[in-house]
Amino acid sequence: xFAIPKxxxxxxxxxxxxxxxxxxxxxxxxxxxxxxYRQSQRVQNTSEWVNHTQEAIQHIQRLVMNALDNETxxxxxxxxxxDNFLEPLxxxxxxxxxxxxxxxxxxxxxxxxxxxxxxxxxxxxRRIHFSDSMVATRKLEALRASIEMVESGxxxxxxxxxxxxxxxMEQVEQALLQQRKSANESTIRELNTLLYTLLTAVxxxxxxxxxxxxxxxxxxEASERRFGALLQAAPDATIISDEQGKIxxxxxxxxxxxxxxxxxxxxxxxxxxxxxxxxxxxxHHRNGFMKKASVRSMGAGLxxxxxxxxxxxxxxxxxxxxxxxxxxxxxxxxxxxxxxRKALENTLRRTNAELEAFTYSVSHDLRAPLRGIVGFTAIxxxxxxxxLDEEGRRIAGVxxxxxxKMGNLIDDLLAFSRLGRQEINKSQVDCTALVKEIIAEMSxxxxxxxxxxxxxxxxxxxxxxxxxxxxWINLISNAIKYSSKxxxxxxxxxxxxxxxxxxxxxxxxxxxxxNKYRDKxxxxxxxxxxxxxxxxxxxxxxxxxxxxxxxGGRVWAEGKTGEGACFYFTIPEEVDSR
Amino acid sequence: xxxxxTVEILLAEDSQHDAELAIRALKKHNxxxxxxxxxxxxxxxxxxxxxxxxxxxKGNLHYPKVILLDIQMPKVNGIEVLQQLxxxxxxxxxxxxxxxxxxxxxxxxLCYELGANSYIxxxxxxxxxxxxxxxxxxxxxxxxQPPD
Numbered sequence: 001x002f003a004i005p006k007x008x009x010x011x012x013x014x015x016x017x018x019x020x021x022x023x024x025x026x027x028x029x030x031x032x033x034x035x036x037y038r039q040s041q042r043v044q045n046t047s048e049w050v051n052h053t054q055e056a057i058q059h060i061q062r063l064v065m066n067a068l069d070n071e072t073x074x075x076x077x078x079x080x081x082x083d084n085f086l087e088p089l090x091x092x093x094x095x096x097x098x099x100x101x102x103x104x105x106x107x108x109x110x111x112x113x114x115x116x117x118x119x120x121x122x123x124x125x126r127r128i129h130f131s132d133s134m135v136a137t138r139k140l141e142a143l144r145a146s147i148e149m150v151e152s153g154x155x156x157x158x159x160x161x162x163x164x165x166x167x168x169m170e171q172v173e174q175a176l177l178q179q180r181k182s183a184n185e186s187t188i189r190e191l192n193t194l195l196y197t198l199l200t201a202v203x204x205x206x207x208x209x210x211x212x213x214x215x216x217x218x219x220x221e222a223s224e225r226r227f228g229a230l231l232q233a234a235p236d237a238t239i240i241s242d243e244q245g246k247i248x249x250x251x252x253x254x255x256x257x258x259x260x261x262x263x264x265x266x267x268x269x270x271x272x273x274x275x276x277x278x279x280x281x282x283x284h285h286r287n288g289f290m291k292k293a294s295v296r297s298m299g300a301g302l303x304x305x306x307x308x309x310x311x312x313x314x315x316x317x318x319x320x321x322x323x324x325x326x327x328x329x330x331x332x333x334x335x336x337x338x339x340x341r342k343a344l345e346n347t348l349r350r351t352n353a354e355l356e357a358f359t360y361s362v363s364h365d366l367r368a369p370l371r372g373i374v375g376f377t378a379i380x381x382x383x384x385x386x387x388l389d390e391e392g393r394r395i396a397g398v399x400x401x402x403x404x405k406m407g408n409l410i411d412d413l414l415a416f417s418r419l420g421r422q423e424i425n426k427s428q429v430d431c432t433a434l435v436k437e438i439i440a441e442m443s444x445x446x447x448x449x450x451x452x453x454x455x456x457x458x459x460x461x462x463x464x465x466x467x468x469x470x471x472w473i474n475l476i477s478n479a480i481k482y483s484s485k486x487x488x489x490x491x492x493x494x495x496x497x498x499x500x501x502x503x504x505x506x507x508x509x510x511x512x513x514x515n516k517y518r519d520k521x522x523x524x525x526x527x528x529x530x531x532x533x534x535x536x537x538x539x540x541x542x543x544x545x546x547x548x549x550x551x552g553g554r555v556w557a558e559g560k561t562g563e564g565a566c567f568y569f570t571i572p573e574e575v576d577s578r
Numbered sequence: 579x580x581x582x583x584t585v586e587i588l589l590a591e592d593s594q595h596d597a598e599l600a601i602r603a604l605k606k607h608n609x610x611x612x613x614x615x616x617x618x619x620x621x622x623x624x625x626x627x628x629x630x631x632x633x634x635x636k637g638n639l640h641y642p643k644v645i646l647l648d649i650q651m652p653k654v655n656g657i658e659v660l661q662q663l664x665x666x667x668x669x670x671x672x673x674x675x676x677x678x679x680x681x682x683x684x685x686x687x688l689c690y691e692l693g694a695n696s697y698i699x700x701x702x703x704x705x706x707x708x709x710x711x712x713x714x715x716x717x718x719x720x721x722x723q724p725p726d
Contacts, residue, residue, distance in 0.1 A: 364650065367679050370702045371599065371700055372593075374702050374703060375595070403702065407703070
């Protein structure tokens with residue numbers, strides 16, 4: 001199943017929401033990773049600083065201890081004069097150098113501590129110098145003097161100074177550690193806040209997305225159900241196929257019509273429903289339709305056939321309409337079995353053919369005796385005319401003229417029936433030239449009537465020249481006939497544009513007719529005047545009506561008894577020749 | 579009946595009255611002296627090919643100068659006669675004029691396709707008919723020299 005997108009739903013499709021949401025969530029997760037990394041860096045940094053500080057403190061303490069060792073060593077030698085006290089003294093000097101070097105490197109980025117270390121170096125120098133002086137004095141056997149040096153408290157003061165400076169440096173180091181620790185901790189706290197905010201945002205966004213997608217899915221399901229219901233309710237067999245010509249959906253009517261069940265049709269090519277002989281052509285037509293998809297009936301004017309599961313072929317009428325779905329272009333085909341209609345059409349065609357044959361045979365068979373009547377009456381007149389009196393000759397004349405009239409009637413009737421079958425072949429017809437030519441011919445034939453012609457410029461129209469000529473002949477001869485008894489016959493022929501429609505008219509000042517009978521004018525054999533008044537068969541205007549109707553135009557008339565008549569007709573500019 | 583070897587017109591027409599009118603029209607213009615009237619297609623073919631009641635003529639066949647042929651006739655109609663005449667090398671040069679009630683008849687076209695040389699519409703108007711017959715007879719008998 002696929003959903004038909006609803007154009008009016010929302011501006012974001014479910015797919016778009018999903019894409020945007022995924023991008024946001026992925027971005028947030030990347031940010032979380034980055035933040036966590038930064039946090040662990042901070043933690044590591046803090047522990048590095050702790051180690052650094054501990055190391056520094058340790059070495060400061062060693063320095064202080066070393067000063068004590070130095071003092072104790074010197075004092076011990078002074079008191080005992082034993083050389084074994086000189087060993088720790090010498091070691092302490094080496095240790096001083098070592099520790100100072102280490103502390104130098106540990107504190108190289110801290111000017112304050114370096115300054116303290118410089119003072120420390122200075123005092124330690126003095127301390128070492130004093131101890132060395134004490135030892136030197138004792139070595140010169142000046143015990144008294146060296147004891148006095150101890151008792152002077154100078155050495156102790158140096159040691160105390162070293163201790164104090166060491167303590168100070170320790171405190172500075174501790175304070176630095178504290179400062180760095182708290183800076184890192186506050187950064188970690190800030191990052192934590194950011195992390196929680198981001199995670200909360202992602203959670204909220206995910207919930208929103210899930211709810212939204214759920215709603216869309218529900219709507220989609222509802223729309224699919226509605227569409228399915230519509231499909232099943234369609235009166236015709238309906239088949240939906242995709243761009244590749246695979247059947248995607250069918251309704252029950254289609255199952256019934258083709259004899260397959262739904263499962264047998266879904267995912268099969270539509271060609272399974274088309275007679276094998278038409279497969280290639282159908283493929284071409286399908287591609288053509290997909291390129292220029294529009295609502296239309298299939299193969300207009302062609303005989304279409306479908307095939308059932310059991311192989312039975314039947315005539316169909318198919319309407320196609322394209323639909324864009326989120327799975328691409330689909331085609332809805334409504335298929336109607338027109339076997340019954342075709343059968344009726346065939347019957348009608350047969351009936352028409354029979355009628356045509358009948359018309360011909362009637363025209364033949366009716367004309368043969370008429371020929372006899374006229375022919376033999378003529379012989380009677382010619383060969384026995386001298387034996388008849390005047391009344392006899394008049395009667396022979398009446399017989400002949402009546403029979404000729406019947407011949408004309410049959411001819412007109414034949415022409416009228418022929419027109420129903422005749423092809424209308426349109427081309428450009430210059431009405432001005434056509435009408436002028438007809439008027440010239442008619443004036444010659446009716447030279448006894450003087451008519452005042454009033455003719456405007458007529459447009460060029462798309463029409464069948466032969467039948468349009470017949471229209472003008474019939475209308476003009478009518479106008480002549482019915483105005484011939486006027487004192488000064490006048491006929492006006494023209495054209496006018498009315499609401500974009502080209503209207504031709506022909507107007508006479510003849511006997512006219514009662515306007516209430518105007519609809520009867522165009523019926524076959526329907527006449528408004530007696531045969532004695534004006535001769536005619538009543539076919540002429542019916543013929544005009546038939547020709548104009550076949551051109552897609554209209555014909556009508558207006559008249560008033562004794563005041564003439566006006567006949568109008570239209571020829572549409574563009575008429576489908578079918 | 580005129581001597582067969584001088585037959586100029588063969589009229590195949592089932593309607594006695596139509597035939598009479600045609601013969602009168604031809605007579606009036608002195609063209610019916612050597613005319614033979616047959617009443618259906620079978621008789622027309624028998625006459626031309628010397629069969630049936632015309633078998634006696636077999637050794638001495640003389641083809642008419644022109645054949646006036648009605649389309650609708652009993653037994654063998656005009657179209658079949660035309661087909662046989664135009665399909666036979668001995669007779670396909672004989673001019674055939676079709677007689678028809680209407681020029682609209684679909685058979686007129688078929689007759690032309692089969693090789694008919696001309697046609698006459700039998701109008702209701704006797705004068706018109708007589709005139710058409712006269713013109714055609716005159717043309718085929720006097721002006722048109724059939725190949726020997």
